[in-house]
Amino acid sequence: MAKAKSTKKKAKQENAIVRYLRETRAELRKVHWPTREEAWNLTRIVMAVTVAMAALLAILDHLFALELEGLISGNATAIGALILAIVASALIAVILRRQAA
Secondary structure: OOOOOOOOOOOOOOOHHHHHHHHHHHHHHHOOOOOHHHHHHHHHHHHHHHHHHHHHHHHHHHHHHHHHHHHHHOOHHHHHHHHHHHHHHHHHHHHHHHHHO
16 A cells, blocks of 8 residues: 555744744834833933932931941940830831731
8 A cells, every 4th residue: 555645734843043033023013112202201210219219228327327336335325216216116017017907
């Protein structure tokens, strides 16, 4: 008996890299790209938040350094401030737990 030739041709398989690039291109066409004005406004927002957070962290760093210096030297005011901060933190934790329940 002769082998029956299949009438179906094997589907040509795409190269994985070519398929990936085609799908990537199709997805990039779906993206809503911001206008120049939108991009500039978002850039300003990011820069402002970055500067504000840097300033906040600098202030906190300075305050913690002063507190630590006071604790090392045995300053009564620094020790009192630390105790006050611990009590305030505990009070805030209790209040937040009660609101969550």
